[in-house]
Amino acid sequence: MYIENELSLPWMARLDHLEHRLFIEQTNEAQSSLWMGKTSFQRLSRFHNDKLVRLATLNYEFKQSIYKTELEQLTRWCKYWGLNEMGFGREKIASACCSLPYDSPIRLMVAKGAIIITITDDFFDMKESLITELKTFTKAFQRWDGKELSGVSKKIFDALDNLVSEMATMYLEQQENSNHDITNWLRKIWYETICSWLTESEWSKNGIVPTMDEYLKVGMTSIATHTLLLPASCFVINPTLPVYSQLRPIQCESVTKLVMTICRLLNDLQSYEKEKEEGKPNSITVYMKNNSEVEMEEAVKYVKEILNKKKKELLEHVMIDGFTNLSKECRLLHLSCLKVFQMFFNSSNRYDSDTEMLDDISKAIYVPLKSIDHEGLEKNLLRPPKSPMIDLTRVPKLTPSKPPPKTPQKSVHLFTVKRI
Template sequence: MASSLGVIQALIKKLKETLVVKVIENPSSFVSPSAYDTAWLAMIGNPNENYEKPMFTSCSEWILSNQMDEGFWGERDCHGNPTIDSLPSTLACIIALKMWDIGHEHIEKGMLDLAWRTGLRVMLADDIKEVVAHIYDQQRLIFKMEELVNKYHYPPLLSYLEALPSSYQINQATIINNLSADGSLFQSSAATAAAYIAAGNPATLSYLHNLVRACRHGVPSIYPIDEDCIKLYMVNQLQRLGLSDHFHDEIAVLSKDIYSNTIDDGIMMWPRLQEWIKREILVTWMARMDHLDHRKWIEANQDSPLWLGKASYYRISCLNNIDLLRLAKENFEYRQMVYKKELTELIRWSKDWGLMDMGFAREKTTYCYFAIASSASFPYESDVRLIVAKSAVLITIVDDFFDTKGSLDELQTIAKAVQRWDNKGLTSHSKILFDILDNFVGELAKTYHDQHQIDITTSLRNLWYEAIDSWLIEATWRKTGHIPSMSSYLEIGKISVAAHVMVLQASYFLTPTFYPHNINPSQYEAITKLLMKSCRLLNDIQGYEV
């Protein structure tokens, strides 16, 4: 276990010093390049070389260095095959290379017109020609129906300037009038490259130079990148992988300005998106278990998250960083190891005290621990988890004793015994339950006293007596046939659900610690009262539905 913790701590240190700090300082560097858009910048000739060489040599060099073994450029699908979007990317790269005499012929049916204009001849099989003709018909229909720039459609047709056929006449004034303040055409790298080729606008050239300087290893589909968006995705990734406990300060820095800025309308695509949407709809927020959600998110991130681009999906590499995913797995597995160890201890404690063999009570030892461990985020080795789990087991069994086993006389006797905290006069199950409770409260009080030199014994006893007294009142109502008013029922019911018993006594052992006066029934904080009422109402709703 110690070696696993060492691996986790080393990965945390490494990621803080490399990945996370880089996301904070230069988030744009994690956006993957687009072969399609890089090819369009590579098509621009250098006027200082009589247009015989590319202006942006880094782009043509990127194309030469990033062709897949099979001869295409672009993305692979989950089976390792080129995606449909790799076709325009490949064709654009080949056109760029052919312009400078360094390419091989490839075909992409959507850009035949452009290919033919550059001298690339594409041979089609007869059965494909019909399909291509149909595509051209659909293309002409789109051009008739849509305007170049329409306020009701974004991105507009003009943002695909580089792909529009020569028959679609666009004058330079239209291009220049629609340039953004930064000189781009709708922040599209490819469309802006085509705009410069068509109009030669200095502002457009300045934008392209800035783009290449910022993205030295291939350009993205959109520039500038919404860096706040990338930071937000990173925060989301850390939280959903179950790593937020290790990156508190970094998340605070990443989040600092995110919510004060406008986030772009780019579309982030996650693998198995429909599966996630279905889960989000079916599993209510109150029923979520963080640890299980972390596992599902880790499994989903075996595939990379994608951001929807023009001719391809492009990736934000920091989100599926190998070390980040390794840390998430190590962290999850280490927590699992800790949880198994704690569950073994809880079962041992329950068996030693005979709680699993009471006969009348629900056996909920594993259930109680599962509910606590999977939904509460505490440090690895946390006594708090076991305190809450043991409390839940005790509450379940004592509540069942008051509901189903004890006579009214027995219940009154044990309630009085708890009030004076003395087991005299108790027998059978009543004595066993009191002795377990006495031992549990004694251990908690001793541990707290050893840590803080404060005696909380009386506070803990009063907390448990309050719960037991509420169970006695409800048992009396039930056994005598009394129907309380709604206000009386809720006043007692918010105590009998005993959520505050689990939470308040465990809060002593959190950092910063709780103070004894905070669990005095007459001085409960508003948030404690809301917790009690909410849990009672949720419990009743669930019971009614069942």
């Protein structure tokens, strides 16, 4: 099972949380060394191995309880803003609740953003034929004023406005002796994304076929990865510096744009057949229409080559110290986000499926691990080791040594000072 999983699932498509579970289960079932692949003299004893597995199990179940609490908070948040009563679109609260290896506030912030992205993207798909209404919706975000909106569009605006305010407040509270307000910066990021959705709707409505460069420029924005990455980056880098000095340099833009492009191509490779039927632009169909002699298989191969090249570039930026001035924490955040997308779109469009993610969600949040059933293990898990028993009959008799020679003491003269 372990070898089969290693060969079938690429490293980039694995979430650390689920990998930990798989490793614990396999170690527990096989009762083998915790360190797979190590030589025998490097292995731990069975007793100590079981202790570590039990500790890993307790840690995993503790994280499960945290993720379950976060999912409940997200559900209440969606209900409060009416996002669960849209009457259309995908219900992806649990899928958005990904186990990113960061603090709970960051995970919740990313999850809320992902929920709004999914709902708004579905809103544009639903209203694709009503370009005038979509333009009104987009202009409301340009002004950042939702007074003219109503119904579903008003609910989306209010929820996003609240999220932006929450992020900006969180950032101010984190800073030390500073008053940098990132509200307008966050609004600009979301407005750019909404504009890209409008552009894609106009392409579909009017039958416009963009060039490959035009499509990727819009598509890497419409996938909306940066609306999650850049705000979250504010909380994993030095909070004492202005956000613009940390997130706008060329190096950061290169890393972020690579993730945006990769995520767009991953999505396209698993949805081009469906989008072709719906008349929506996709990197594969765009390449075919711009190169009429190219068949579908050749177009897929071409896009995969671009994807693999971009992945290699990203790994160089993330893994090699000194390759970029971006902090390690921010680089790893980009990698974590990419791994989530790779997990969603590795071999199919799991994000749009109602069933493919159920098993992973259950294992990540609800299903407990099988505990190790060894007598006395739980009782002795955190108990300090007992002192060794001493057999007094075997203690050698101590021969008293000669006392050390006395050192002659110096005489001390006391003087009395009389007052004259």
